[in-house]
Amino acid sequence: MLLNEVAESVGVCMPKLLIVDDESDIREFARKFFLKRKIDVFVASGGRQALEIISSEKPDLILLDVRMEEMNGIEVLRELHKNGNACAKVIMVSGVEDEETIKEANALGVIGYIHKPFILEELEKLVFNQLNR
Amino acid sequence: MSPPKIDYKRELESASKGMILIHDPRLLIKLIVRSLVQKVRIQHAGMILYDPDKDSYVLSISRGTIGERIPEDLIRFNKTNPLIKLFIQKEYKYIFENRNAIVAEDINKLLWKESVISNGNGTKQLLHSVSAQLPKLNAVACVPAYYQHMLLAILLIGEKQDGSRFGQEELDFFSALASDVAMAIRNAQLFEYLKREAERNRNLFIQTTIALGSAIEAKDTYTHGHTERVTKYALAIGRQMEASQAYTFPYKFFENLYIAGLLHDIGKIGVPETILSKQDKLTPEEYEIMKSHTTRGAEILSSLSGFEEVINGVKYHHERYDGRGYPEGLKGEDVPMIAAIIAVADTFDAMTTDRPYRKGMSKDKAILEIKDCINKQFNRKPVDALIDLFHRDEL
Numbered sequence: 001m002l003l004n005e006v007a008e009s010v011g012v013c014m015p016k017l018l019i020v021d022d023e024s025d026i027r028e029f030a031r032k033f034f035l036k037r038k039i040d041v042f043v044a045s046g047g048r049q050a051l052e053i054i055s056s057e058k059p060d061l062i063l064l065d066v067r068m069e070e071m072n073g074i075e076v077l078r079e080l081h082k083n084g085n086a087c088a089k090v091i092m093v094s095g096v097e098d099e100e101t102i103k104e105a106n107a108l109g110v111i112g113y114i115h116k117p118f119i120l121e122e123l124e125k126l127v128f129n130q131l132n133r
Numbered sequence: 134m135s136p137p138k139i140d141y142k143r144e145l146e147s148a149s150k151g152m153i154l155i156h157d158p159r160l161l162i163k164l165i166v167r168s169l170v171q172k173v174r175i176q177h178a179g180m181i182l183y184d185p186d187k188d189s190y191v192l193s194i195s196r197g198t199i200g201e202r203i204p205e206d207l208i209r210f211n212k213t214n215p216l217i218k219l220f221i222q223k224e225y226k227y228i229f230e231n232r233n234a235i236v237a238e239d240i241n242k243l244l245w246k247e248s249v250i251s252n253g254n255g256t257k258q259l260l261h262s263v264s265a266q267l268p269k270l271n272a273v274a275c276v277p278a279y280y281q282h283m284l285l286a287i288l289l290i291g292e293k294q295d296g297s298r299f300g301q302e303e304l305d306f307f308s309a310l311a312s313d314v315a316m317a318i319r320n321a322q323l324f325e326y327l328k329r330e331a332e333r334n335r336n337l338f339i340q341t342t343i344a345l346g347s348a349i350e351a352k353d354t355y356t357h358g359h360t361e362r363v364t365k366y367a368l369a370i371g372r373q374m375e376a377s378q379a380y381t382f383p384y385k386f387f388e389n390l391y392i393a394g395l396l397h398d399i400g401k402i403g404v405p406e407t408i409l410s411k412q413d414k415l416t417p418e419e420y421e422i423m424k425s426h427t428t429r430g431a432e433i434l435s436s437l438s439g440f441e442e443v444i445n446g447v448k449y450h451h452e453r454y455d456g457r458g459y460p461e462g463l464k465g466e467d468v469p470m471i472a473a474i475i476a477v478a479d480t481f482d483a484m485t486t487d488r489p490y491r492k493g494m495s496k497d498k499a500i501l502e503i504k505d506c507i508n509k510q511f512n513r514k515p516v517d518a519l520i521d522l523f524h525r526d527e528l
Contacts (some may be wrong), residue, residue, distance in 0.1 A: 025204040032200055033269070117191045117209035120269060 014040040015131040018059035020050040020076070021093070022068040030063065038123075039131065047071025051079055054088055054112060061130050064110075066094035074101060077108040089130055093118075139172055141306040158317040159193070162286075165310055166196045169290075174304065177201040177271045179316070181210065183284065185322065190217055190287070192270070197291055201271050208270075208375065215262035220277040221284045225256065233308035234276045240264045271310075272507035274299055285304030287309065307375050339392075339473040346395035353401055353409045359482055364394030366478035366519075369527065373518035380470060380514055386442070390471055393446025400430030400447070411492050424459050427451055446471040449478060453510045466512075473512040477503065477519055480510070481528075496528060 017039045019030045031047055034041045040059050043051035048071055053054060054062065066073040073092060080088055082131045091112040112126050150175050162180050169178045177197030181190045186322075190210040195203040210217050219225045219235065228243060229235045240260055243249055267273065272289040279285065288311045290299070346360045371390050374380045401409060404426050408419050416422060431448035434440050449463060449472035456464030468476075484499040494502075500523050507513045522528050 023201075023204060025202065025308070026207060028200050029202075029204050029207070117206050119211060120208050 014038060015061070015128065016040045016042065016059040017055055017131070018042045018044060018050065018053055018057070018062045020044045020047070020062065020068075021065040022046055022070070023065075026065075034127070037128075039127075047073070047076040048080070050076055054080070056096055058088075060089065061127060063087060063127070064089045064090050064092055066097055066105075067112070074104055074108075077105060080089065081108050091126060091130070141302060144172065144306070158314070158321045161317050162194050163196075165314065166194050166288075169307075169310070170196045174294045175195065175291045176294060177203075177289070179203055179272070179289035181287040181289065181292075182318065188212075192289075195289075197271070198446055201291055203271060204528075214266070215259050216266050216275060216287065217284070219259060219263055219458070220275075220287065224252075225259070228256075228260070232301065232304050234274050234304045235263060236304070237264065237267050237273045238298065241405065262445050274304070274307070276304070276307045276311045278315035278318075280312075282323060285315040285318050288314070316333070335392070341484075342392050342395050345399060349398050349401050352406060353398070359486070360395055360398065362482045362486075363475065363478045364391060366481055366528070367394045367474050369522055370474050370478060370515045371520045373475075373521055374514055377521065379517065382470075383442075386471070388440040390446065390474065392452075393443045393471055394478070396430065396443065396477060397436065397479065398426060398430070399433055399446050400426035400428065403429040423476045424451070428460050442469075442471055445469040446475050448472070450475040452476070455509050456514050458510075464465070468512065470512070470514075474515045477511055477515040481519060495525060 009100060017034055019027055019034075020043075021027050021030070022045055024045070027045065031041045031043050042053050042059060044053050046068055050062070050064070053059070064073045064076060073094070077090065080090075089116060090110045092110050093114050093116065094101070095116050097115075105113065111130065114123055114126060162182075166178045166180055169175065175197070177195065179192055179195035179202070181196075182193040183189075184191050187209075189212070191206055192203055192208045192210075193205055195205055212218065212221065216235075219228065227248060240263065244257060244260055249260070260505070267275070270289055271291050273292050274290040276288040276290065277284055277286075278288065288307055290307060293299070346364075348358060350360055367388065367390055369386060371382065375382060404422055408415065408423055411419070427448050427450065431444045434444050434447060437443075446469070448460065449458075449469055452458035452461065452463045452468040453471060453476075454465060454468065454473070456462050458468075481499055481503060484494055484502065485496055486493045500520060503511065503516055504520065507516050519528075
């Protein structure tokens with residue numbers, strides 16, 4: 001928040017990134033990682049919270065975990081689609097998924113898919129390419 | 134209050150002991166990493182492990198304070214990653230071999246080392262990349278772990294809680310720990326490999342046995358599917374005897390029964406087809422030759438070690454409980470149980486399947502006839518099991 005205020009005061013708008021993952025270690029690591037790279041980071045521990053943040057903060061990009069206990073990634077995508085929020089840019093993050101899930105995610109308009117374990121620099125590139133566009 | 138001084142030698146000994154006691158290397162590494170964090174008082178320690186299936190490296194274990202530790206199995210490195218490159222390419226070895234580690238605060242000094250400069254821009258570039266990589270991994274030092282020049286793991290060391298630098302004694306300790314870890318990983322990989330090989334050999338052996346079994350069927354056309362059914366019945370009878378506690382089977386009995394079932398008529402390979410497929414009554418001479426398939430089968434298998442029980446099944450499956458069978462006229466409990474079971478299964482199948490010269494009888498009629506032969510042709514125990522299976526409609 002503080003970083004954001006500083007940025008706004010000097011007239012720079014930092015891009016907003018939302019990280020959705022039900023594992024707190026992953027959220028915390030990703031938050032710190034992107035914060036250091038001058039990105040305004042929001043985190044959500046589940047689908048419902050993610051939808052709330054999406055409608056209030058309108059993040060430029062969302063990193064969305066597929067497998068989550070309460071409301072998984074695909075369900076979040078469906079909900080976004082239903083509410084006409086389909087233009088939110090989403091990168092899916094997942095372990096080994098079946099073809100079906102990938103197909104549905106593509107049909108619901110995700111812009112990228114990254115598999116765990118991933119190469120850190122590839123995630124970085126994917127995120128920065130989207131945010132600088 | 135200064136932290137208590139660590140006896141590195143003792144710590145190392147206890148880690149080595151752990152290596153012997155714990156066969157799961159991941160568990161061992163977790164313990165080592167955790168005790169590193171606690172005893173050396175560092176904010177974060179982690180381990181990047183080689184994944185032979187994907188030929189890449191994964192940050193698999195990480196311990197430390199929240200925000201410092203890195204989620205496990207989230208980050209992968211391929212061989213072009215600067216850190217991996219530094220540790221696997223021989224030409225860079227001189228950069229870290231003095232200290233057994235690459236330490237973040239050394240990198241600036243290294244960049245001005247004559248040997249690095251004379252090595253050209255590539256090395257400089259690599260060191261810059263390594264320097265940029267370390268903070269992403271919350272590490273200030275990295276220690277490679279090799280087994281026979283193969284990089285199996287990298288130990289990541291975070292900052293000390295008191296902010297002090299690492300002395301060479303500490304780096305040497307980390308390096309020794311890392312090679313213990315490499316050894317543990319290598320042992321576990323070898324063990325896994327041997328297990329897989331053994332499994333593969335077993336499968337190959339079973340396939341060969343099945344192929345051999347079907348070779349008999351190709352010759353003896355009367356008995357199409359006979360081998361397979363006898364094996365199935367024999368295993369069911371054995372399992373039933375075990376379940377009703379009628380008999381205590383020795384180790385690996387069912388594996389042997391399976392193989393013996395598949396091979397029980399293997400000796401028919403040595404019996405002329407004219408005899409095997411003759412529809413009329415066999416002459417006494419022909420009958421003797423036919424009977425010899427039991428001993429011929431035993432002979433075929435005699436050169437295989439560990440096959441004693443299987444051979445018992447093959448050789449004696451025409452023995453009778455009253456001693457009037459062949460080839461040796463064994464009596465009562467002297468007939469090995471494996472053979473007594475196959476005898477019942479063999480007869481039951483022969484009675485219930487069609488032959489060119491007669492139709493097979495119904496299962497209940499066959500059961501009645503077999504029951505009449507208890508203590509004459511058959512041992513009571515497998516027959517009782519057969520009857521139980523029949524009543525439960527499992528035949």
